[in-house]
Amino acid sequence: MSEKVKLSDQQYQIVETLCHLQGGSARDVLNNLPDQSLAYTTVATILTRLEKKGVLSSETVGRERVYTPEISVSEIKRSMVGGLISTLFKGDSKALLAHLVREGDVDPNELEDLRQLLDKKEEQE
Amino acid sequence: MSEKVKLSDQQYQIVETLCHLQGGSARDVLNNLPDQSLAYTTVATILTRLEKKGVLSSETVGRERVYTPEISVSEIKRSMVGGLISTLFKGDSKALLAHLVREGDVDPNELEDLRQLLDKKEEQE
DNA sequence: CTTTCTCCACTACAGGTGTAGTAGAATATC
DNA sequence: GATATTCTACTACACCTGTAGTGGAGAAAG
Numbered sequence: 001m002s003e004k005v006k007l008s009d010q011q012y013q014i015v016e017t018l019c020h021l022q023g024g025s026a027r028d029v030l031n032n033l034p035d036q037s038l039a040y041t042t043v044a045t046i047l048t049r050l051e052k053k054g055v056l057s058s059e060t061v062g063r064e065r066v067y068t069p070e071i072s073v074s075e076i077k078r079s080m081v082g083g084l085i086s087t088l089f090k091g092d093s094k095a096l097l098a099h100l101v102r103e104g105d106v107d108p109n110e111l112e113d114l115r116q117l118l119d120k121k122e123e124q125e
Numbered sequence: 126m127s128e129k130v131k132l133s134d135q136q137y138q139i140v141e142t143l144c145h146l147q148g149g150s151a152r153d154v155l156n157n158l159p160d161q162s163l164a165y166t167t168v169a170t171i172l173t174r175l176e177k178k179g180v181l182s183s184e185t186v187g188r189e190r191v192y193t194p195e196i197s198v199s200e201i202k203r204s205m206v207g208g209l210i211s212t213l214f215k216g217d218s219k220a221l222l223a224h225l226v227r228e229g230d231v232d233p234n235e236l237e238d239l240r241q242l243l244d245k246k247e248e249q250e
Numbered sequence: 251c252t253t254t255c256t257c258c259a260c261t262a263c264a265g266g267t268g269t270a271g272t273a274g275a276a277t278a279t280c
Numbered sequence: 281g282a283t284a285t286t287c288t289a290c291t292a293c294a295c296c297t298g299t300a301g302t303g304g305a306g307a308a309a310g
Contacts, residue, residue, distance in 0.1 A: 008267065009212050026287080042269050044288070049267080063276055063287060077213050078228050081221070084209050087134050088202050093231050096206070097222065097239055103203050106218050108240050114222055115236040133297065151257080167299050169258070174297080188257060188306060 005055060005071060005079040012080075014046050015055060016073055023068040130180060130196060130204040137205075139171050140180060141198055148193040 007015060017032050018024060026044040030036075033043070047067050050056045058067045081096075089095035100106045132140060142157050143149060151169040155161075158168070172192055175181045180201075183192045206221075214220035225231045 010268070012212055038268090039270050040287085041271070045269075046267085048289085060288090065288065074228075077224060080209065080213060081224060081228075084205065087137055088205060093225055094235060094239065097225060097231060097236075099202060099206060100218055100222060101239070103199075103206075106222060110219065111222075111236045111240040114219065114226070115233050135298065163298090164300050165257085166301070170299075171297085173259085185258095190258070 004083065005076050006083060007055070007076065007080065011046060011050060011055075012076065014043065015050060015069060015071075015076060018047075018056065018067055019069045019073045023066060025064045025066055027064075029067075129208065130201050131208060132180070132201065132205065136171060136175060136180075137201065139168065140175060140194060140196075140201060143172075143181065143192055144194045144198045148191060150189045150191055152189075154192075 013033065013035065014029055017029050017034075021028055021032060024032075026040060026047055029047065030038065030040055030043045047056065047058075051058055051067065055069070055071055056067045057070050058065050060066075085091060085093050085096050089099070101108055101111065138158065138160065139154055142154050142159075146153055146157060149157075151165060151172055154172065155163065155165055155168045172181065172183075176183055176192065180194070180196055181192045182195050183190050185191070210216060210218050210221050214224070226233055226236065
């Protein structure tokens, strides 16, 4: 299951790519990666390790090993954001909110806009 | 200077403690750490490594090595939150906001409260 | 002064990560 | 069928991190 997923940047990039592709081979991932400078074997290694971690599963199809994400991008994000909140803000997610606004990353006025946006979105669903 | 500071949980815990103490020895940090189960030498090792990284500086005072943070807790938080935003949300901090609300970590109604709170805080300053 | 305590520097070691090469098997191409 | 391509598995290696032991120097205690 989900639990605490903690991925490095590189690993996240690869899982995300795989999720967008909805599964695929190392070659597929490599071809769709934002950073094209990696060696094929590097991607393959990372995929293997991610599988060992339980984030992916794989299946041999013909000559290819096809990986399937066992977790959604949302879950990963939730888990990683959650980890940061627990480390930096003692588990208080509002403190992160406050931090974002205080640090000027987000304009306070945007909060209201955002709220309305989300309210609308909720209605639609 | 600041730049990209990336600390592990453990490292963050130690820097944060040191910041609260406004500097101190390994022993001081150990005594004030939430997690008391670490060995003295473990804390000392981490402090040494953090100094090598430039996050701390140190000075020998008598028999003790006294460490001083070279960066504030706020800066570390900003840097680490920023890193996560860039990894997970392509640098869009509002996307993180939206994520927090969508994932139910924060009630949409709280956004307004928060906004008002922050507006007040701004007035006070 | 001798014994004990405490601190620091150095060393150690396992596990994770980034990165990639090599070997061998399977496939595609000529 | 021989050759080139391509894929996986295995191996490698350096660096980071968590964790801590050891040895020696200095300070405190008796």
